[in-house]
Amino acid sequence: MMIDRQSLLATGQWVDLPCGLKTHYIDVPSSGSAANTVVFVHGSGPGASGWSNFQANVKPFADAGNRVVVYDLPGYGDTDKPTDAIYTLDYFVTHLRDLLDHLGIEKATLVGNSLGGAISLGFTLASPHRVEKLILMATGGVEERETYFAMSGIQAMMAYPMGSPSFTREVLGTLLERLVYDKRHVTDQLITQRWHILQKQNAQVLATMQIPNLKSRLKEITCPVLAFWGREDQFCPVSGALTLQTECTQVKVVTLSQCGHWVMVEHPEMFNRESLEFIASKHHGAR
16 A cells, blocks of 8 residues: 555654653554564754655655654654753663654664664664664764764854754755755755754754764674765765774665765665665675
8 A cells, every 4th residue: 555645744643751752753554564664763953853854765665565663853853852851872762762662663674864873873782682674874973073073064053053043044954955965955845844843943952962983882783784875975974884884794885976964865766775675685694
């Protein structure tokens, strides 16, 4: 059964999790016999949400017969945004664990972009028995903090704290253009989506975010990994692709020219095809 995008948006739900956060998520039941579960974990940034990151991917993954969950991280989307929390990796990982427990998901493939990639790595290291496979796009958590903060995209974004009067809709559009190589992907619809969410955000999540460098622990990850990276990424250096290739035990890394931070937005057909083949494959040797 094919699912239209409006129906997907209408399935949004909220739940109060044990970690104390009211959380927004979309849960699309499996329509296939394989019953694979895929959980999308979005990235950071002004106006970020699960749907704005993955709206070109959720439907194809669901149409392929997978159960698909896309949710909003703490501090983002329509999930709670506490102003007194310290947004550590453990904080995000605990939130994801509580959501999966609530949904009765014992094991899933995690699909993480940027911050969402770091959370996916952190969750896998904490609960390896609960992760079937990992799909990562320009993942965070594989460099030192100083390396990320030296990137031109992050420097530009940090110049406009969320909630600042100087953070106009035009500024948002300019910052979003840094996420892609081809600016046509930053549509008025996308800017409107992110602008709506941005009005609810506060600076606490970026001001207190603490994501460690997990490079030394990547060899502990034994599940198959598929990773994507754009050569023109202004937020997470493409050197991270080599780190994954070198440190992970079962990994395939796809690097793309003329692509920025959002592989799944700029090249959705390729990303969806490669990812769905990876999920469906029973072969665990990704190298």
